[in-house]
């Protein structure tokens with residue numbers, strides 16, 4: 001049986017040497033984002049209702065089978081809105097509902113703080129972790145005298161951000177949106193300012 005989710009396309013590129021498209025869709029769950037990566041052989045699955053190829057940042061509804069790999073079954077345009085508290089995605093038609101299915105009733109220890117600050121990048125180091133390589137980032141708030149060092153790791157499951165990490169500039173200031181858990185940041189967006 002296929003699963004269905006709402007998400008935002010984060011990466012869609014034809015892999016010339018492999019003969020398929022690599023598609024990554026970010027799915028916002030309560031207080032976190034999961035990235036689903038799949039290889040798509042049938043180009044016709046990647047066209048929207050106007051017959052155009054989907055683009056990064058398009059919001060979509062998609063069905064997939066998950067076995068050893070994730071296999072795309074269908075992909076369609078969807079109007080997705082995000083809960084202002086936990087940022088989980090839901091179809092716009094449902095937003096008249098008062099309670100969010102993602103965060104209402106969730107235990108307080110599972111809630112996280114949405115964080116948006118200008119930060120100085122103090123280091124950006126490629127490292128080998130248990131399951132994958134990743135870029136280890138150390139950041140500190142740029143405005144205040146607070147010298148607390150915050151840590152984030154960017155993994156290749158977010159290929160768009162991962163490919164940019166090599167060019168991050170140590171010493172530069174970035175606007176960072178993240179889920180914050182103590183000094184650990186789970187970065188959602190990071191842009192040099």
Ligand SMILES: [Zn+2]
Nearest residue numbers: 083086100103
């Ligand atoms: Zn919510």
